[in-house]
Amino acid sequence: MKKSETRELIVKTATELFYRKGYNLTGINEIIAEAGIAKATLYSHFRSKEDLCIAYLEYKNEDLLNNIDTFCNEKLVGEDRLIAVLEFLIPFFESDGFNGCWCIRTVAEIPKENEKIRKTIQNQKKGFLAYLVTLVETNLPDLEPEEQVKLASQIYMLYEGAVSESHLHNSPWPIYESIDLLKTVLDKHKQTDLSTQ
Amino acid sequence: MKKSETRELIVKTATELFYRKGYNLTGINEIIAEAGIAKATLYSHFRSKEDLCIAYLEYKNEDLLNNIDTFCNEKLVGEDRLIAVLEFLIPFFESDGFNGCWCIRTVAEIPKENEKIRKTIQNQKKGFLAYLVTLVETNLPDLEPEEQVKLASQIYMLYEGAVSESHLHNSPWPIYESIDLLKTVLDKHKQTDLSTQ
Amino acid sequence: MKKSETRELIVKTATELFYRKGYNLTGINEIIAEAGIAKATLYSHFRSKEDLCIAYLEYKNEDLLNNIDTFCNEKLVGEDRLIAVLEFLIPFFESDGFNGCWCIRTVAEIPKENEKIRKTIQNQKKGFLAYLVTLVETNLPDLEPEEQVKLASQIYMLYEGAVSESHLHNSPWPIYESIDLLKTVLDKHKQTDLSTQ
Amino acid sequence: MKKSETRELIVKTATELFYRKGYNLTGINEIIAEAGIAKATLYSHFRSKEDLCIAYLEYKNEDLLNNIDTFCNEKLVGEDRLIAVLEFLIPFFESDGFNGCWCIRTVAEIPKENEKIRKTIQNQKKGFLAYLVTLVETNLPDLEPEEQVKLASQIYMLYEGAVSESHLHNSPWPIYESIDLLKTVLDKHKQTDLSTQ
DNA sequence: AATGAATGAGCGTTCATTCAT
DNA sequence: CATGAATGAACGCTCATTCAT
Numbered sequence: 006m007k008k009s010e011t012r013e014l015i016v017k018t019a020t021e022l023f024y025r026k027g028y029n030l031t032g033i034n035e036i037i038a039e040a041g042i043a044k045a046t047l048y049s050h051f052r053s054k055e056d057l058c059i060a061y062l063e064y065k066n067e068d069l070l071n072n073i074d075t076f077c078n079e080k081l082v083g084e085d086r087l088i089a090v091l092e093f094l095i096p097f098f099e100s101d102g103f104n105g106c107w108c109i110r111t112v113a114e115i116p117k118e119n120e121k122i123r124k125t126i127q128n129q130k131k132g133f134l135a136y137l138v139t140l141v142e143t144n145l146p147d148l149e150p151e152e153q154v155k156l157a158s159q160i161y162m163l164y165e166g167a168v169s170e171s172h173l174h175n176s177p178w179p180i181y182e183s184i185d186l187l188k189t190v191l192d193k194h195k196q197t198d199l200s201t202q
Numbered sequence: 203m204k205k206s207e208t209r210e211l212i213v214k215t216a217t218e219l220f221y222r223k224g225y226n227l228t229g230i231n232e233i234i235a236e237a238g239i240a241k242a243t244l245y246s247h248f249r250s251k252e253d254l255c256i257a258y259l260e261y262k263n264e265d266l267l268n269n270i271d272t273f274c275n276e277k278l279v280g281e282d283r284l285i286a287v288l289e290f291l292i293p294f295f296e297s298d299g300f301n302g303c304w305c306i307r308t309v310a311e312i313p314k315e316n317e318k319i320r321k322t323i324q325n326q327k328k329g330f331l332a333y334l335v336t337l338v339e340t341n342l343p344d345l346e347p348e349e350q351v352k353l354a355s356q357i358y359m360l361y362e363g364a365v366s367e368s369h370l371h372n373s374p375w376p377i378y379e380s381i382d383l384l385k386t387v388l389d390k391h392k393q394t395d396l397s398t399q
Numbered sequence: 400m401k402k403s404e405t406r407e408l409i410v411k412t413a414t415e416l417f418y419r420k421g422y423n424l425t426g427i428n429e430i431i432a433e434a435g436i437a438k439a440t441l442y443s444h445f446r447s448k449e450d451l452c453i454a455y456l457e458y459k460n461e462d463l464l465n466n467i468d469t470f471c472n473e474k475l476v477g478e479d480r481l482i483a484v485l486e487f488l489i490p491f492f493e494s495d496g497f498n499g500c501w502c503i504r505t506v507a508e509i510p511k512e513n514e515k516i517r518k519t520i521q522n523q524k525k526g527f528l529a530y531l532v533t534l535v536e537t538n539l540p541d542l543e544p545e546e547q548v549k550l551a552s553q554i555y556m557l558y559e560g561a562v563s564e565s566h567l568h569n570s571p572w573p574i575y576e577s578i579d580l581l582k583t584v585l586d587k588h589k590q591t592d593l594s595t596q
Numbered sequence: 597m598k599k600s601e602t603r604e605l606i607v608k609t610a611t612e613l614f615y616r617k618g619y620n621l622t623g624i625n626e627i628i629a630e631a632g633i634a635k636a637t638l639y640s641h642f643r644s645k646e647d648l649c650i651a652y653l654e655y656k657n658e659d660l661l662n663n664i665d666t667f668c669n670e671k672l673v674g675e676d677r678l679i680a681v682l683e684f685l686i687p688f689f690e691s692d693g694f695n696g697c698w699c700i701r702t703v704a705e706i707p708k709e710n711e712k713i714r715k716t717i718q719n720q721k722k723g724f725l726a727y728l729v730t731l732v733e734t735n736l737p738d739l740e741p742e743e744q745v746k747l748a749s750q751i752y753m754l755y756e757g758a759v760s761e762s763h764l765h766n767s768p769w770p771i772y773e774s775i776d777l778l779k780t781v782l783d784k785h786k787q788t789d790l791s792t793q
Numbered sequence: 794a795a796t797g798a799a800t801g802a803g804c805g806t807t808c809a810t811t812c813a814t
Numbered sequence: 815c816a817t818g819a820a821t822g823a824a825c826g827c828t829c830a831t832t833c834a835t
Contacts, residue, residue, distance in 0.1 A: 208815095208816095239816085240816060240818065241817080241818070241819095242817055242818070243815080243816055243817075246815075246816075
């Protein structure tokens with residue numbers, strides 16, 4: 006087996022376990038047993054459990070961004086594509102193994118002093134925000150730039166709340182409320198737009 | 203020392219540590235050392251760390267509801283009192299030791315199978331939702347009942363998102379975005395109200 | 400079993416193993432197996448293997464100083480009692496389990512940065528030197544004070560060399576050479592003494 | 597790179613690390629990283645870490661004997677050349693990276709059962725003794741043969757003690773005491789010599 | 794002749810919990 | 815009612831060594 010293949014096997018195994026059971030409640034022993042490798046093999050690929058955690062976060066993030074983008078591009082353009090960001094959460098919530106947001110959950114598990122993981126997570130969220138800004142710019146080009154940023158931030162907030170709360174309550178209602186809220190906000194923009202014309 | 207006093211000392215000590223460091227990263231030894239009691243004393247008051255966790259969650263929740271209620275009652279009635287729920291988060295965020303939402307963080311730390319803690323947390327959130335429904339009913343009495351419930355749910359979503367995200371980003375901007383979003387929603391209700399009159 | 404008894408059991412067991420096999424080559428598992436206790440029991444008495452090492456060094460040192468003192472007090476006074484310090488090494492070398500000097504051996508095993516253990520060892524040696532100074536003062540009172548210190552230092556050197564080399568060569572000849580050397584030095588002092596009278 | 601060159605690179609690297617950090621505290625990984633070679637390359641030159649240890653001991657020993665011989669040959673003949681053996685220790689102690697006697701330190705680290713390394717070390721010390729015997733024979737030819745052997749043994753003892761103790765105390769005073777002791781012994785031989793003439 | 798990925802055994806340490814006193 | 819000594823299981827991690835390429 007190639008080195009990169011082993012590495013990928015480790016990341017995939019760790020990702021499944023970390024996301025399902027949590028970072029602290031998943032032991033290295035469990036990961037290597039599941040992956041069918043020796044402990045030292047894991048440690049030849051990752052210096053520490055912490056490094057493996059970062060690989061897990063990146064793997065999850067990349068996957069998510071791809072899935073969202075694919076999902077949104079199937080939708081009509083304009084407002085609908087923005088709403089699609091939140092609609093994406095419905096199949097996500099219903100999918101096997103949905104367990105909330107790995108960022109929020111991992112932040113909750115690590116000591117406050119762990120800057121490395123904390124920064125990784127913050128950067129992921131900033132990346133997602135940047136993605137949403139671009140999406141707003143593309144689909145609501147007539148909006149003022151600062152309004153575009155504000156709207157993106159608000160979609161971000163609604164997205165995050167919907168993920169956390171649907172997970173906590175084990176129900177999709179928070180997603181629907183977020184969608185509803187977003188529609189209200191978009192309506193307001195439409196009105197403002199009309200009235201200024 | 204009376205039995206109830208010892209119990210309260212334990213709960214307070216555990217609460218401070220659990221909230222600051224997280225549930226899994228706080229050891230029993232740390233709690234008894236901080237409280238200055240013997241290990242068996244702790245176990246004579248709580249059957250397990252899990253039971254202590256529930257006491258911690260309840261202690262935190264009671265405290266929060268009192269604080270929110272006190273804060274909101276100082277404000278004018280009507281819409282402003284609803285907005286106050288979110289404005290409450292600003293001093294909360296700025297307070298020493300702010301560390302996000304204990305419910306979200308604890309859910310992230312325990313195994314999915316732990317029904318006891320999970321139910322406790324879900325019930326707390328349902329209690330908070332019920333509080334918000336009452337608040338909407340009191341302050342926007344003209345709204346349709348189902349609209350009142352919906353609005354309360356949305357305030358809940360905005361509240362939760364603001365707590366989580368201000369914690370994650372270590373910045374209050376998510377709180378301000380939530381407030382802004384809520385104002386937009388309330389404006390819409392006002393318009394609808396006017397138009398139907 | 401009382402706490403102090405368990406502690407003593409641990410120290411005795413660790414001492415036997417550390418001295419026989421060396422510090423690094425003796426695992427915690429071996430110590431607890433030999434002592435018949437649980438791992439956590441050991442760690443409730445000693446914070447780390449390093450702390451146990453220091454207890455080992457102190458246990459050995461105390462034992463040694465007692466044995467030397469007892470041995471020397473059985474001898475005639477004067478020069479003979481000084482020579483007795485080195486003669487003590489003959490039964491020591493022949494005793495079961497003789498394995499050289501724990502100080503020298505432990506210094507060889509720990510990283511240079513380990514100040515805690517290093518200081519402990521240096522202090523033990525300084526204590527032994529102080530003991531020898533007193534012994535010289537008592538038994539050769541007519542000698543100049545600075546000559547007394549010098550002689551004590553030289554006895555110290557001969558003692559240390561004899562221990563190390565008898566261990567390395569697995570033979571007592573270095574002890575006999577040290578004794579011979581000491582006698583030469585004492586003879587010289589006698590001559591000087593006579594000629595100045 | 598030629599095979600012999602690679603081998604020498606390995607030995608030099610291992611020597612530096614073993615002597616500085618100790619045998620057990622130096623890992624194979626550290627050696628190959630420092631030498632810039634692959635793990636299997638090391639194992640193609642040395643069957644085991646133990647074999648590499650022996651190469652290290654031999655490398656150190658050869659170097660030492662050369663240095664001592666060079667140092668002593670620069671001195672006047674007679675007693676002064678014998679004293680020079682101990683005076684050699686002053687620049688040795690002051691040199692960068694002085695870390696005591698590798699033989700004593702390595703003996704302290706290996707299991708008693710390891711005959712291979714043990715014998716190597718004992719033979720080195722016997723070789724050094726033989727060198728000293730020759731030195732005494734050459735520089736004090738009038739002494740009785742058995743007295744020559746005895747004197748060589750005593751110089752050996754003083755040498756060894758001075759190395760160990762200057763290392764342990766991190767101070768050169770043991771070297772000076774050894775030199776002083778040796779001078780006393782040599783004085784005595786001179787007197788004996790004179791009185792028998 | 795040289796590589797580097799993989800290994801099994803072991804390391805020192807910490808955990809929540811129990812029980813005799 | 816409160817104690818503190820003791821526990822078994824699990825933790826994250828490192829070691830010298832091997833083998834297919």
